[in-house]
Amino acid sequence: MGGETLLKETGPREVFCGLTSIVWLHRRMPDAFFLVVGSRTCAHLIQSAAGVMIFAEPRFGTAILEERDLAGLADAHEELDRVVKNLLERRPEIRTLFLVGSCPSEVIKLDLARVAQRLNTVLKGKVTVLNYSGSGIETTFTQGEDGALKALIPLMPSSDQKQLLLVGTLANPVEDRLINLFKRLGIENVSSFPPRQSTNLPSIGSGTKVLLTQPYLGDTARELIAKGAEILKAPFPLGVEGSTLWMKAAADAFNIKSLLFESTVQPLILRAKKALESQKEKLQGKRIFLLPESQLEIPLARFLSRECGMELIEVGTPYLNKGLMGSELDLLPKNVRIVEGQHVENQLDRVRGEQPDLVVCGMGLANPLEAEGISTKWSIELVFSPIHGIDQATDLAELFARPLNRHQLLNHKQLTPA
Amino acid sequence: MELTLWTYEGPPHVGAMRIATSMEGVHYILHAPQGDTYADLLFTMIERRGKRPPVTYTTFQARDLGGDTAELVKHHIREAVERFKPKALLVGESCTAELIQDQPGSLASRMGLPMPTFSLELPAYSKKENWGASETFYQIVRGLLKNQKPEDSDFSSTKWKDEERNPKVNLLGPTLLGFRCRDDVLEIQKLLSEHGIDVNITAPLGASPSDVLELTKADLNICLYPEIAETTCTWLEKNFGIPFTQSIPIGVEGTKEFLKEVHEFLGMNEPNPKELEQKSRLTWYSQSVDSNYLTGKRVFIFGDGTHAIAAARVATEELGFEVVGLGTFSREMARQVRAAAKGLGLEAIITNDYLEVEKSIKETSPELVLGTQMERHSSKRLGIPCAVISTPIHVQDVPARYSPQMGWEGANVIFDDWVHPLMMGLEEHLIGMFRHDFEFIDGHQSHLGHLGGHQDKEELDELELNSGNENLAENIPIWTDEGKAELNKIPFFVRGKVRNNTEKYAKQAGCRKIDSETLYDAKSHFKA
Ligand code: SF4
Ligand code: SF4
Numbered sequence: 001m002g003g004e005t006l007l008k009e010t011g012p013r014e015v016f017c018g019l020t021s022i023v024w025l026h027r028r029m030p031d032a033f034f035l036v037v038g039s040r041t042c043a044h045l046i047q048s049a050a051g052v053m054i055f056a057e058p059r060f061g062t063a064i065l066e067e068r069d070l071a072g073l074a075d076a077h078e079e080l081d082r083v084v085k086n087l088l089e090r091r092p093e094i095r096t097l098f099l100v101g102s103c104p105s106e107v108i109k110l111d112l113a114r115v116a117q118r119l120n121t122v123l124k125g126k127v128t129v130l131n132y133s134g135s136g137i138e139t140t141f142t143q144g145e146d147g148a149l150k151a152l153i154p155l156m157p158s159s160d161q162k163q164l165l166l167v168g169t170l171a172n173p174v175e176d177r178l179i180n181l182f183k184r185l186g187i188e189n190v191s192s193f194p195p196r197q198s199t200n201l202p203s204i205g206s207g208t209k210v211l212l213t214q215p216y217l218g219d220t221a222r223e224l225i226a227k228g229a230e231i232l233k234a235p236f237p238l239g240v241e242g243s244t245l246w247m248k249a250a251a252d253a254f255n256i257k258s259l260l261f262e263s264t265v266q267p268l269i270l271r272a273k274k275a276l277e278s279q280k281e282k283l284q285g286k287r288i289f290l291l292p293e294s295q296l297e298i299p300l301a302r303f304l305s306r307e308c309g310m311e312l313i314e315v316g317t318p319y320l321n322k323g324l325m326g327s328e329l330d331l332l333p334k335n336v337r338i339v340e341g342q343h344v345e346n347q348l349d350r351v352r353g354e355q356p357d358l359v360v361c362g363m364g365l366a367n368p369l370e371a372e373g374i375s376t377k378w379s380i381e382l383v384f385s386p387i388h389g390i391d392q393a394t395d396l397a398e399l400f401a402r403p404l405n406r407h408q409l410l411n412h413k414q415l416t417p418a
Numbered sequence: 419m420e421l422t423l424w425t426y427e428g429p430p431h432v433g434a435m436r437i438a439t440s441m442e443g444v445h446y447i448l449h450a451p452q453g454d455t456y457a458d459l460l461f462t463m464i465e466r467r468g469k470r471p472p473v474t475y476t477t478f479q480a481r482d483l484g485g486d487t488a489e490l491v492k493h494h495i496r497e498a499v500e501r502f503k504p505k506a507l508l509v510g511e512s513c514t515a516e517l518i519q520d521q522p523g524s525l526a527s528r529m530g531l532p533m534p535t536f537s538l539e540l541p542a543y544s545k546k547e548n549w550g551a552s553e554t555f556y557q558i559v560r561g562l563l564k565n566q567k568p569e570d571s572d573f574s575s576t577k578w579k580d581e582e583r584n585p586k587v588n589l590l591g592p593t594l595l596g597f598r599c600r601d602d603v604l605e606i607q608k609l610l611s612e613h614g615i616d617v618n619i620t621a622p623l624g625a626s627p628s629d630v631l632e633l634t635k636a637d638l639n640i641c642l643y644p645e646i647a648e649t650t651c652t653w654l655e656k657n658f659g660i661p662f663t664q665s666i667p668i669g670v671e672g673t674k675e676f677l678k679e680v681h682e683f684l685g686m687n688e689p690n691p692k693e694l695e696q697k698s699r700l701t702w703y704s705q706s707v708d709s710n711y712l713t714g715k716r717v718f719i720f721g722d723g724t725h726a727i728a729a730a731r732v733a734t735e736e737l738g739f740e741v742v743g744l745g746t747f748s749r750e751m752a753r754q755v756r757a758a759a760k761g762l763g764l765e766a767i768i769t770n771d772y773l774e775v776e777k778s779i780k781e782t783s784p785e786l787v788l789g790t791q792m793e794r795h796s797s798k799r800l801g802i803p804c805a806v807i808s809t810p811i812h813v814q815d816v817p818a819r820y821s822p823q824m825g826w827e828g829a830n831v832i833f834d835d836w837v838h839p840l841m842m843g844l845e846e847h848l849i850g851m852f853r854h855d856f857e858f859i860d861g862h863q864s865h866l867g868h869l870g871g872h873q874d875k876e877e878l879d880e881l882e883l884n885s886g887n888e889n890l891a892e893n894i895p896i897w898t899d900e901g902k903a904e905l906n907k908i909p910f911f912v913r914g915k916v917r918n919n920t921e922k923y924a925k926q927a928g929c930r931k932i933d934s935e936t937l938y939d940a941k942s943h944f945k946a
Contacts, residue, residue, distance in 0.1 A: 017453020039513035136453030364458030371468025
């Protein structure tokens with residue numbers, strides 16, 4: 001590991017809970033429905049985070065607990081059965097139903113695993129019912145995806161065939177591109193998890209080599225290992241360097257000749273590095289502060305410092321999985337301040353003290369910082385955007401350059417809005 | 419248990435946040451898990467606030483639950499008080515904390531804090547956002563004023579005359595995340611000052627705890643938004659004798675009535691109604707010949723109680739529209755909305771389910787929808803023009819320009835906001851007509867044609883005509899291909915109405931099939 005400084009902080013946090021992952025998970029698997037069992041707060045959170053993505057009828061909803069559900073748990077089970085029955089009648093195209101636990105359902109100890117089991121018996125395979133927790137007392141933001149994927153693993157067929165499995169939600173075009181590149185390397189058998197159809201699960205077994213596409217999948221990784229898979233050690237596929245090392249890990253695991261690897265990847269690298277130059281010019285020497293939210297902070301920091309020449313002031317992360325993050329930490333510059341957890345007030349004091357050029361933060365904090373004259377980038381945007389792979393490196397850098405450009409363009413003065 | 423895909427109102431603690439954030443010098447300690455911090459973005463994104471809401475979330479985690487969460491609460495209170503030095507402190511809990519029963523409010527009250535501290539009990543499993551806002555505002559006002567004894571027990575709204583000063587009133591109810599509150603306050607201040615009436619205190623928006631102490635110096639309370647302020651106004655009347663207004667100054671008639679009521683209360687001579695008539699352009703714009711085509715436009719209205727009722731009145735009395743649907747998501751206002759709907763010969767729609775609202779929009783096939791941001795989405799999908807008149811709102815409903823809903827200028831804004839989407843509708847029709855001309859550039863679309871990028875194929879299909887057999891049983895007449903072709907020649911913005919009328923006529927007349935003749939029969943039937 002590099003000489004980074006690992007600190008821990010506790011206090012009031014300003015982060016999304018795991019329910020928020022539903023916003024991208026439901027788009028990835030259009031035949032699945034995410035039913036949160038929770039409160040009006042949970043419903044309001046998801047609709048506020050989903051913001052512009054309101055469909056005629058979304059494939060997520062909340063079974064809102066009411067006073068009488070709290071009074072008797074037996075009735076709550078019956079009520080949930082009724083809600084599920086109505087929902088499935090209304091949405092016959094749904095193949096997989098995720099019952100998503102929330103803080104209230106956990107505090108009252110509503111056993112969703114049992115409910116799922118019972119419903120599966122009743123539904124006899126027409127719809128598969130699964131459960132996981134996206135509660136804010138246990139999960140932060142992207143960890144919801146970790147839970148959802150973990151819940152799917154028991155349904156994966158086993159097979160010992162040699163295959164490469166990409167784990168973590170990717171934008172569809174990026175996924176296609178990566179699979180195509182692996183094919184060029186001669187790795188033919190590549191699947192993704194989560195799949196685009198919830199019923200189309202890839203197999204798993206001792207021949208499975210896993211590349212994680214996202215850094216927040218600790219529980220999923222552990223479960224895949226238990227099924228015999230091997231998690232390939234690599235940085236995450238962000239930026240040219242990370243993506244190259246990530247692909248190299250697969251190439252090595254599949255004994256791909258380095259000549260073929262180099263001849264396939266080098267042209268991409270050259271092209272990407274050239275394109276990256278113009279963004280690098282804008283980012284070079286600029287100081288960035290990443291607030292904790294998505295767990296993407298460390299890989300992003302690695303990319304921004306090594307490939308874009310940015311100076312890292314502080315890298316926050318809601319949770320640090322040193323096992324999965326090992327290859328990333330090795331690449332970080334010496335003495336970078338990495339802070340796990342949060343005390344949002346103290347952290348903002350540090351932001352103000354440091355006056356960075358750019359802050360990566362949640363949506364609630366962005367405008368207040370902008371009003372103080374500090375440019376921001378929403379962390380949630382990085383979860384939604386197609387940023388993975390060598391070819392996307394420039395786009396990724398551009399996401400950070402954009403607010404800086406604008407800042408310059410407007411010749412920022414300290415605004416004092418109402 | 420209720421299945422909710424989307425909700426018009428947030429939980430009650432979000433209402434409390436609206437009060438705390440609207441006021442100055444108030445801090446809110448919210449015992450809540452980390453995810454509940456999402457509520458900050460409502461203020462910083464939708465309202466574009468440049469300041470964080472004054473809220474400290476205790477963000478307890480599962481591992482804290484085994485231990486001493488009460489100590490955690492006290493720790494956060496101490497820290498927040500130290501850092502923010504508020505003039506008044508609100509302490510409450512969100513849905514999850516309500517279940518753990520730490521009673522943060524009473525914990526705080528035993529900490530010997532130097533500022534007035536209010537414990538909020540907002541039942542998260544039965545109440546909603548507006549109720550939470552109303553209750554919080556009431557708790558603050560009552561808490562700060564309960565020890566103030568009315569100086570003279572014979573309060574009179576006309577004592578300003580003896581004291582030889584201008585009469586002064588409080589404006590109660592405006593909040594952040596309300597509908598156009600920022601501009602309404604300015605407009606009403608202006609309106610009142612034109613009549614020599616001063617504003618004593620505006621609250622909660624912009625008021626500090628010390629301002630609240632001054633509330634009792636007013637001669638009259640203006641209850642601008644009953645959803646938020648009625649409880650408080652009632653309490654102030656009961657305890658200090660200060661009466662409050664009932665009329666809502668929306669539309670020309672509403673504003674006239676409001677002025678009349680205010681003048682009566684204050685013992686002033688009523689302004690000349692003829693002069694008032696000229697104050698807003700709405701009156702003349704609506705009379706002008708161009709507005710002829712507005713006559714009988716079918717409009718569907720859904721929103722909070724106050725705005726929905728006011729909109730129905732403006733629509734019918736001032737613009738000559740026909741209201742074909744009226745409803746609210748607010749159970750607290752259900753009685754009033756029912757009464758208003760009944761007056762229009764309608765049955766009110768009281769629901770928190772946007773799909774039910776969308777269904778009734780489809781059924782009534784209006785030419786204009788006045789609703790919340792959700793009705794804007796539904797209308798986009800249905801291809802019906804829409805204007806937003808009520809919360810919940812989106813970022814575009816907090817315009818940069820001055821655009822009140824209340825008072826004279828509010829009436830001007832209403833005319834523009836409601837009539838322009840209709841113009842667009844007409845334009846849309848013209849585009850349709852010229853589509854086949856070679857000059858026509860495809861891709862030119864008004865905002866209606868854009869459909870927000872999420873047009874649902876099935877949604878549009880549902881609008882299609884009955885041609886399936888399943889309808890036979892229900893005795894619903896079937897459209898022949900020839901009838902359909904004829905219907906499609908009718909401009910889209912009246913097509914829904916024609917279709918409904920024709921089907922109604924066919925049913926009455928016992929026709930099983932609708933062809934072009936049935937269409938013309940129906941047309942003459944309804945004209946006759
Ligand atoms: S169209 Fe976009 S901006 Fe308008 S209300 Fe919908 S999500 Fe908000
Ligand atoms: S933090 Fe808990 S209560 Fe709040 S929205 Fe998330 S799951 Fe629901």
